[in-house]
Amino acid sequence: MIPFWIIAAVLIVSALWTVTARKPIYSVVSLLLNFAALATTYLILHAEFLAVMQIIVYSGAILMLFVFVIALLNSGIAAVVLGRDRVPVAPAAAAALAAVAFVATAIAAAHAPAIAPIATHSPLGAVGRGNVFGSIGDFGQALFLSRLLPFEITALILMVAVVGVVLLAGDLTPYVPTRRRAEQTRRALREAILREGK
Amino acid sequence: MRKHLFNVGAILQGLGITFKYMFVRRPTIEYPSIKKQHAPRFHGLHELRRYADGKERCIGCELCSSACPANAITVIGAENAPDARVSPGERHAASYEIDELRCIFCGLCEEACPTDAIVLTPRFEMADYRRGAFVYSKDRLLVPSDAGVGTPPDERPNGIPADLGRVAEVKSTMNVDRGYSATHRGEVLKTERKGLAG
Amino acid sequence: MLIVLVKSAILLLVVLTTFAYAMLFERKIMGWMQLRPGPNRVGPWGLLQPAADAAKLILKEDLTPKTADPLIYRLAPFISLLTAFAVYAIVPFGANGDGSPWAIGDVNAGILFLMAISSIGVYGISLGGWASGSKFPLLGAVRGTAQMISYELSMSLSFVGVLMLAGTTSLTGIVNAQERVWFFIPQALGFIIYVITAVAETNRTPFDLVEAETELVGGFHTEYSGLRFGSFFIAEYVNMLTVSCIASLLFLGGWNAPFGLTMIPGILWFVLKVGAFMFFYMWLRATLPRFRYDRLMTFGWKVLLPIATLNLVATAAWVALH
Amino acid sequence: MSSAPATSDLVNLTIDGVPVQVRKGTLLVEAAKLIKQEIPVYCYHTKLGPAGLCRVCLVEVEGMPKLQIGCNTPVAEGMVVRTRGESVEKGRAMVLELLLVNHPLDCPICDKGGECDLQDYAMAYGRGSSDLADPKTSKPKAVDLGPTIVLDEERCVVCQRCVRFDDLIAGERQLVLKDRGHRDMIATATGDPYRHNFTGNVTELCPVGALTSKTYRFKSRPWDLKRTETSCTQCSVGCRMNVDVRRETVLRTMSVEGDDAVSDWWLCDRGRYNVGYVDAPGRITQPLLRRDGTFVQIGWDDAFAIWAKAIRAALDARGPESIAALGGGRLTNEEAYLLARSMRELGAKNIDWRTGRQRQATPGSSGGTLLDLERAGAIVTVGESPAQLAPVMDLRVRKAVRHGARYIRVASHEAPPTMRHHDVPDVAAAAAAIPANVTRVALIWDGVDSTLARAAFAALERDGRTLLTYISGEQGNARGAEAMGVLPFSGPGYHVADTGRDFDGICADALAGKIDVLSIFGANPALNAADGARVRGALQAVGFLVVTELFMTETAKMATLVLPAAGAFEKSGSIVNLAGDVLPTAAALAPPGGVLSDFEIVAGLARALEIALPDTEEIERATIAAAAALPVGIAFGDERFAGTAKEPALGDGLRLRVTHHAFAGGGTLANDERIATLRPLPEAAFSRADAERLGIRTGDYVDLVGPGGTMHDLLAEVRESLAPGEVVTIAGLADAPANALAERSRVRVENVRHADALVEA
Amino acid sequence: MATSFAGVPIFYYEALASILFFIGLTGAIARRNPLVMLMSIELMFNAANLAFIVFARAWLNNAGQIFAFLVITVAAAEAAIALAIVVVVFRFAQQVDVDEVRVLHG
Structure with a gap:
């Protein structure tokens, strides 16, 4: 029980810090801590692959992106100057929604069986063997055999996201080779000089 | 494509060169422990010589200072007291200063000197932490009266005199406030003589 | 539990010593x-130079710039150091007769763990550069982050080929799968990609744009001094060592002896392979100039990534056919 | 040169192929200068004329079989001269070889090295080697000629320039050639030390390094020196001179060749040697404020604020009558103008430059130039002669006398000069002594006794005769100060202004407690005023006394606030000399840190007082206009300038008179250690009758006791020219101030100590 | 280590997930910095993931894990797009305050 409480405390404190931090970079750091704790929880809950994915994708890619954007937007240390946060209304609305979620999960939890230890000599199961719950092999088999359609749809979503991001943030000016651009500039300059009559 | 392949070849070629040079004899001289032989007329730190009777050769004529292309030498003349002569003749240098940071060690002062008083010794180790320490005045330039007369360039032994190897030791006895009590060479000769006497 | 602690302590000592002498030998080889x-003033042949350097780093004044974010500024070196050492929890150095590895922990998802830890390692650089509150470190950090994310992709893809051939994510398993043929032969392209990305991931010449001293003074650690700088320094060399270990484990057969020379213990072979890879690192540094940043990105995305994908597809096809 | 010479006076000749037209009688050396062709000379000097001794000036004259000396060959019609060519060069090389036979080659030691004619010509015309194999003669190297000059006998080439200078120009005839042949040598005729007021000129004349100045010996080399041309401000002649500076020290001053109008190419020894004060250790470098009896150093801002506050308080309490300013004789025109202007801006009229004995500096419309003085047929001096007051002017007098002028001294109490002179008891006798055919008479007055001056002017003025007047005052820029309006009754350019109190009046007011703030600029009345005791009492009675000075002079020591001022070499400006010439002065070096010029001091005070001052350009314009203004309406010995001090009551005893000495003075002279030997001893001169009556012989020590004070330990001298009933002392000696006793007061001689008795003791 | 978690009631996990969700939701509503808002949204995703994984563990059915994996992937896509929008908005408006940027208001 005690490890659970510790992890739970870390999760909640880091989540609170994420939401309340004065500088966005502190949110990032606390979220990193949060993710690490979550990954640990996943590992304990026999979601081995997801624990690693949590770190690789969430911490290594998504959160890194946040750091990147913070560095880009706000090269100094000072927090982005913003108006006052909408504090008074927020918790009420959030609490209402959270209560709904809580009730739903509580009902679900009431029906779920208690967590029973998986009786194998290696707690995480043999590698590559698809029949041990939570192993990478098991996960892989499920992903590529029984749940292939959602996987492919996710791939599509990712592709769309990549294209979208490139279109959104990329340089949208048409590509002109360097030499031709130099020639264009020179011509424009010459025309401007002719116009000015110098 | 061929160009890219060629580039890969160039990288390999570069790696080959650096690898080969690992086994080439290194020209480095491990300076403080091994010293290079300098040419007999190496232009190093100045020295003011004496006559055999102990009188200074310098007559304060300032020809060195006017010959100096770097304006490194300042001489202030004075009249010899008849009962306590500093140099032969009526004039002597009351103050003789060389700013070794300005000096370019061209040896023109040596050429200009009508009495062969100022000579450039092969000594080159004169590093210091304070700028002021590079303004050598008479107390550091002049050969101490009990250390001989100083060596004219023509009579110097081949290369650096043997005593120059002990510069580090002699420097550590330097009084930083008063500067050197004598030129290094004079100091070494003095200690050697003491050693012989004792 | 105690055994794990003792093992960790010994390993820490070994890694730190190796780091110290790797640094010395790099300077020597460069020289x-x-x-x-090269360094030759401290001790015979300069062998005590690492001690002198350590003393210097420890005794140096630790400065925090006025404009720095004090918390993150102090946190960043430890993230770097922590992730650099964390990898050694799973690195096997040899195997007993019964096949159990010489490692602190034998993790089945070893290679994934490795990738996870190394993806966290970027935080040290990016947070450190950002928190210094000065423009050169920030530029170095942004560059470094982009570079490491870009090259991590190709690196992961180069792993996948090996994984497919070995059929396991356990590092011990991968080494054992190379008993007959080392993977750098079937996975030649993957190996080349790995070597290039490994150099880029550790920010070493010719990919050291993170600390390009001619443009960015010292890059992300410009403002750091003393032991905080030392932490980055140690992390860089420990990462080099890690990457060399991985190269040895994934492509060079780990502790497997070549040509049937099994009378030499496997651990020695492993050390030899790691050493050779480390030497290659230094050799590269002494030879190649630094990439231009746009070329670096172009190379990573437009050359390495397609080749890595190609390699992956080819390997997959080969595995499927056999 | 002023009028075109008649054609018959001109001679045509050809020098080096160039046709030249010169006045008849011109020497070839001078003629060659017109075409910028130099003929080397040693013994010849433009001001000394030819001697024909050294023979280095050989030229070839067509038609003459042998080479001729250029310095003593006058031009002739149709002459064809070659100053270059093989025979000339051969001849010159031979002469140079002979000159160098015994001349030592110690140029590196020699002070002249670098500016030596012999060195230059030997390089230009000489041979590289000598045929002489025998050793050179050895002679004494450092022969002490006197307090200023050292002779190196080995180096002397016996050109006799120095001997001729002493004979022809100075008229002192102390230097002679001793012995003959190779033992020929310069020495003083009597063997006494070579000592007069112009000795320094021989070092400049010497074409080799034989004669050198003691103050400059081995101090520097010529190429080290930074030269600035300026005007001397030591006396009212204002000689042009070059100041040579090295390492923020004035090492020497040199005369300016070609300065015919003012200095006639010469300098007196005071102007030449009194330069060591510039870096004397006694210089004040920070404002000093008297607080609880001692001086404390303060900053300039504080000094100006305190000063301005005192002035404002005085103005508010008692009006502009309660403030006064003194000084001007040592200021430049610009400074004097600014001082007068700012004082009058405040409404103050108590301003005067006359802090010494001199009453007047502008001789009025009858003033003449110094060149006019040369051409006078008779020269009359009333009061003190210019011999000590304006020595270079005295050289003009000597020149005039040499040309035949009659030199007449009226009631002189000075030692007789070395030239022909006539001492007469009064002005009537002086008028009678002037020869009838003389049409130009110069009248020189020391500026003290206005009544005497007026009487002399009236006696000498006669129809058909030009009377030129000169006032040889004691302060350098006294005439400039008057022109700039540092006078109680006139403003800049002699414009009549509201009359304030003059120096005597200010002293009287001060003694009556009516002066609150007195500012003294570069003056030392405590030492130099005629009635010292009274002036010192007045200075003490002033509430707030400000003194700008270089040194802690007698006056500065009494001040409340002492401000460090820049010396004459440290500021630029202009001065007006006794003949009315406006002369520029240039700063030769920067003042020491923390020292401001009087200009900046006055300007700073004005700023602190918030007085609007004109900008620099306007000051310049106004100064030039005022300096050029003709002194119309000012008479010689003008009543307005006359003193208001009462004549001391008659009584028993000898009447005290005071005389000047060129080297007697406070600030700059007392603080220059390099000329310590030139300062005179305090002395008292008696007429023979008085001396015999009192039993005094030359060399005895006496004390003079008068009303209010005593002068101690004066060296007695029996002077033949002195009239009975008078005793003469030297003014301005810091260690024995002559003004301890009021001038013309009656004194007793006491405590006579005989020289022989002193020797025995 | 894994065994030490055994016996923790599922309800506890669900309560934890709800709290995290609540915190994330509050942040997403209350904060005006779009970056922090996005991070809060990530927090909410993670709370959901936690619930999925716990149920998967409880039922020993890896469908929950698959769902969590899909959530992570979609979250990555979402974050990339959202951050791109933030960058674009910043470029356009030179600020990122969500209350101040009202270009869609017309």
């Missing part, structure tokens, strides 16, 4: 390749 003697 030799550049017709210099």
Whole structure:
């Protein structure tokens, strides 16, 4: 029980810090801590692959992106100057929604069986063997055999996201080779000089 | 494509060169422990010589200072007291200063000197932490009266005199406030003589 | 539990010593390749130079710039150091007769763990550069982050080929799968990609744009001094060592002896392979100039990534056919 | 040169192929200068004329079989001269070889090295080697000629320039050639030390390094020196001179060749040697404020604020009558103008430059130039002669006398000069002594006794005769100060202004407690005023006394606030000399840190007082206009300038008179250690009758006791020219101030100590 | 280590997930910095993931894990797009305050 409480405390404190931090970079750091704790929880809950994915994708890619954007937007240390946060209304609305979620999960939890230890000599199961719950092999088999359609749809979503991001943030000016651009500039300059009559 | 392949070849070629040079004899001289032989007329730190009777050769004529292309030498003349002569003749240098940071060690002062008083010794180790320490005045330039007369360039032994190897030791006895009590060479000769006497 | 602690302590000692002498030998090798003697003043042949350097780093004043974010500024070196050492929890150095590895922990998802830890390692650089509150570190950090994310992709893809051939994510398993043929032969392209990305991931010449001293003074650690700088320094060399270990484990057969020379213990072979890879690192540094940043990104995305994908597809096809 | 010479006076000749037209009688050396062709000379000097001794000036004259000396060959019609060519060069090389036979080659030691004619010509015309194999003669190297000059006998080439200078120009005839042949040598005729007021000129004349100045010996080399041309401000002649500076020290001053109008190419020894004060250790470098009896150093801002506050308080309490300013004789025109202007801006009229004995500096419309003085047929001096007051002017007098002028001294109490002179008891006798055919008479007055001056002017003025007047005052820029309006009754350019109190009046007011703030600029009345005791009492009675000075002079020591001022070499400006010439002065070096010029001091005070001052350009314009203004309406010995001090009551005893000495003075002279030997001893001169009556012989020590004070330990001298009933002392000696006793007061001689008795003791 | 978690009631996990969700939701509503808002949204995703994984563990059915994996992937896509929008908005408006940027208001 005690490890659970510790992890739970870390999760909640880091989540609170994420939401309340004065500088966005502190949110990032606390979220990193949060993710690490979550990954640990996943590992304990026999979601081995997801624990690693949590770190690789969430911490290594998504959160890194946040750091990147913070560095880009706000090269100094000072927090982005913003108006006052909408504090008074927020918790009420959030609490209402959270209560709904809580009730739903509580009902679900009431029906779920208690967590029973998986009786194998290696707690995480043999590698590559698809029949041990939570192993990478098991996960892989499920992903590529029984749940292939959602996987492919996710791939599509990712592709769309990549294209979208490139279109959104990329340089949208048409590509002109360097030499031709130099020639264009020179011509424009010459025309401007002719116009000015110098 | 061929160009890219060629580039890969160039990288390999570069790696080959650096690898080969690992086994080439290194020209480095491990300076403080091994010293290079300098040419007999190496232009190093100045020295003011004496006559055999102990009188200074310098007559304060300032020809060195006017010959100096770097304006490194300042001489202030004075009249010899008849009962306590500093140099032969009526004039002597009351103050003789060389700013070794300005000096370019061209040896023109040596050429200009009508009495062969100022000579450039092969000594080159004169590093210091304070700028002021590079303004050598008479107390550091002049050969101490009990250390001989100083060596004219023509009579110097081949290369650096043997005593120059002990510069580090002699420097550590330097009084930083008063500067050197004598030129290094004079100091070494003095200690050697003491050693012989004792 | 106690055994794990003892193992960790020994490993820490070994890794730190290796780091210290790796640094010395890098300077020596660079010197030799550049017709210099290299450090030779401290101890015989300069062998005590690492101690002198350590003393210097410890005694140096630790400065925090006025504009720095004090918390993150102090946190960043430890993230770097922590992730650099964390990898050794799973690195096997040899195997007993019964096949159990010489490692602190034998993790089945070893290679994934590795990738996870190394993806966290970027935080040290990016947070450190950002928190210094000065423009050169920030530029270095942004560059470094982009570079490491870009090259991590190709690196992961180069792993996948090996994984497919070995059929396991356990590092011990991968080494055992190379008993007959080392993977750098079937996975030649993957190996080349790995070597390039490994150099880029550790921010070493010719990919050291993170600390390009000619443009960015010291890059992300410009403002750091003393032991905080030392932490980055140690992390860089420990990462080099890690990457060399991985190369040895994934492509060079780990502790497997070549040509049936099994009378030499496997651990020695492993050390030899790691050493050779480390030497290659230094050799590269002494030879190649730094990439231009746009070329670096172009190379990573437009050359390495397609080749890595190609390699992956080819390997997959080969595995499927057999 | 002023009028075109008649054609018959001109001679045509050809020098080096160039046709030249010169006045008849011109020497070839001078003629060659017109075409910028130099003929080397040693013994010849433009001001000394030819001697024909050294023979280095050989030229070839067509038609003459042998080479001729250029310095003593006058031009002739149709002459064809070659100053270059093989025979000339051969001849010159031979002469140079002979000159160098015994001349030592110690140029590196020699002070002249670098500016030596012999060195230059030997390089230009000489041979590289000598045929002489025998050793050179050895002679004494450092022969002490006197307090200023050292002779190196080995180096002397016996050109006799120095001997001729002493004979022809100075008229002192102390230097002679001793012995003959190779033992020929310069020495003083009597063997006494070579000592007069112009000795320094021989070092400049010497074409080799034989004669050198003691103050400059081995101090520097010529190429080290930074030269600035300026005007001397030591006396009212204002000689042009070059100041040579090295390492923020004035090492020497040199005369300016070609300065015919003012200095006639010469300098007196005071102007030449009194330069060591510039870096004397006694210089004040920070404002000093008297607080609880001692001086404390303060900053300039504080000094100006305190000063301005005192002035404002005085103005508010008692009006502009309660403030006064003194000084001007040592200021430049610009400074004097600014001082007068700012004082009058405040409404103050108590301003005067006359802090010494001199009453007047502008001789009025009858003033003449110094060149006019040369051409006078008779020269009359009333009061003190210019011999000590304006020595270079005295050289003009000597020149005039040499040309035949009659030199007449009226009631002189000075030692007789070395030239022909006539001492007469009064002005009537002086008028009678002037020869009838003389049409130009110069009248020189020391500026003290206005009544005497007026009487002399009236006696000498006669129809058909030009009377030129000169006032040889004691302060350098006294005439400039008057022109700039540092006078109680006139403003800049002699414009009549509201009359304030003059120096005597200010002293009287001060003694009556009516002066609150007195500012003294570069003056030392405590030492130099005629009635010292009274002036010192007045200075003490002033509430707030400000003194700008270089040194802690007698006056500065009494001040409340002492401000460090820049010396004459440290500021630029202009001065007006006794003949009315406006002369520029240039700063030769920067003042020491923390020292401001009087200009900046006055300007700073004005700023602190918030007085609007004109900008620099306007000051310049106004100064030039005022300096050029003709002194119309000012008479010689003008009543307005006359003193208001009462004549001391008659009584028993000898009447005290005071005389000047060129080297007697406070600030700059007392603080220059390099000329310590030139300062005179305090002395008292008696007429023979008085001396015999009192039993005094030359060399005895006496004390003079008068009303209010005593002068101690004066060296007695029996002077033949002195009239009975008078005793003469030297003014301005810091260690024995002559003004301890009021001038013309009656004194007793006491405590006579005989020289022989002193020797025995 | 894994065994030490055994016996923790599922309800506890669900309560934890709800709290995290609540915190994330509050942040997403209350904060005006779009970056922090996005991070809060990530927090909410993670709370959901936690619930999925716990149920998967409880039922020993890896469908929950698959769902969590899909959530992570979609979250990555979402974050990339959202951050791109933030960058674009910043470029356009030179600020990122969500209350101040009202370009869609017309």
